[in-house]
Amino acid sequence: MSIFGIELEVHIASLRRYARALVRDRNDADDLVQEALARALSRADKFMAGTNLRAWLFTIMHNVHVNQVRARAARPVEVPVDGVVESRLSEPANQEARVELGEMMRVLDTLPTEQRQVLLLVALEGLKYEEVAAVLEVPIGTVMSRLSRAREAVRVRLAGGTPTVALRRVK
């Protein structure tokens, strides 16, 4: 295996998880990762060995995503929330937990993209705040305020959610 082999394997798994959480559709997510890897290959000479490979890859994928969103601005593709949650849960959880996850997914969808990105990069991918700032090319103060707004919005909406609606969402 190459020197970068195991490291890349781990990072590609992270890129896919983030892409799937961000764009939802499985094929769109893998296309995004695929394009990011192709872009990384074409810019590999610019990567300085020993610097942060993960942050470098996330930065490239973020830029690819920005371009894709711009190109597709006219035709947003939405995937029904129920279908995604159902297919995602590999093991049957108890009903209450499923409702909560379905709600989490629904609330995540209501967040503005820039808040969703920060929340996912921090809470799901475990990036340091400085890394998120570098990936998104925004000041760290912006990262913190987006994170704060995203978490509060999710908290308030989950707390105030109506269970009957939630029960109907997840069959």
Next chain:
Amino acid sequence: MRDSDLHAYVDGQLDSARRIEVETWLAEDEEAARRVDAYRAQNAALHSLFDSILNDRLDGRLAEAGERLGKRLDANAARRPWWSQPGWQRLAASVAFIAIGLGAGWLGRGQVVPAPTLTQAPVQPTLQAFADEATQAHTFYANSRFEVEMGADNQDALNNWLSERLGRPVFGPDLASIGYRLIGGRSLPAEGGAVAQYMYETGGGNRLTLFVGTPQANQQAAFSFVKHGEIASFYWAEGALSYALAGRFDRDQLMQVAQTVHQKLKSGPAARSQTPSQPQNTPEAKPAPAPVEQIMPSPPASAPDQERPKAS
């Protein structure tokens, strides 16, 4: 106390002094404590929703794209002088970088601990890269659902299988005396051939891996220690084999483990009721380590060019 401290607390991005301050504050402030609980529940929900993707098999084109990128990055790294190669750079770039030649404490009292620069001789990058791979493989598999390829129910079978993969006899030493239970192993492709990864577990569920491979034949090197984030690693080479221990331990804990592993490797696999099919005295258990001065690699004969690595 600022809002950002609360988030940094939830995300584990505070130093320990600040963390204690935040905890003191949380004990007093119920509203803040509820927010922390809620944010943690959000994190957990996100992982429940999306972590299964980590174990999805890569489809062909993604795997291929990853492989091509890996090769290109390797090729770029290979064009650089040894001291700017990935292992070194990752090491040097790490804030938590600690490299200590432990030869003195290890092989005899009163010896002078070699300065880190001495351990950075040209034969070392391969071993360093090996230790890096051990750390990455630990990170990847220690918490994976697929932590081992073959369990340790039949240790002889496990050892035989991994010996076959490596093309030379290896075994996972019995560490029960210091509280580690062998749970199994896997073989991984690596630079210079297959490597074996043995996985151990403490009663508390903390995982320890022993990485065994042949990154460079017949080199001898003193024990070295490095810490990447929370993962500490001890690594050394002896005879044809190189070893790296990795886990979430502090240096002293890991050193105790490394000492035990070293002894067990020298004394050979534990005798079991059934005679193991491999020799009791494995080649890698000999010869006894030479004194520190002799096994420390000497400094490079011709120092590498002093130019700095080029920034991108």
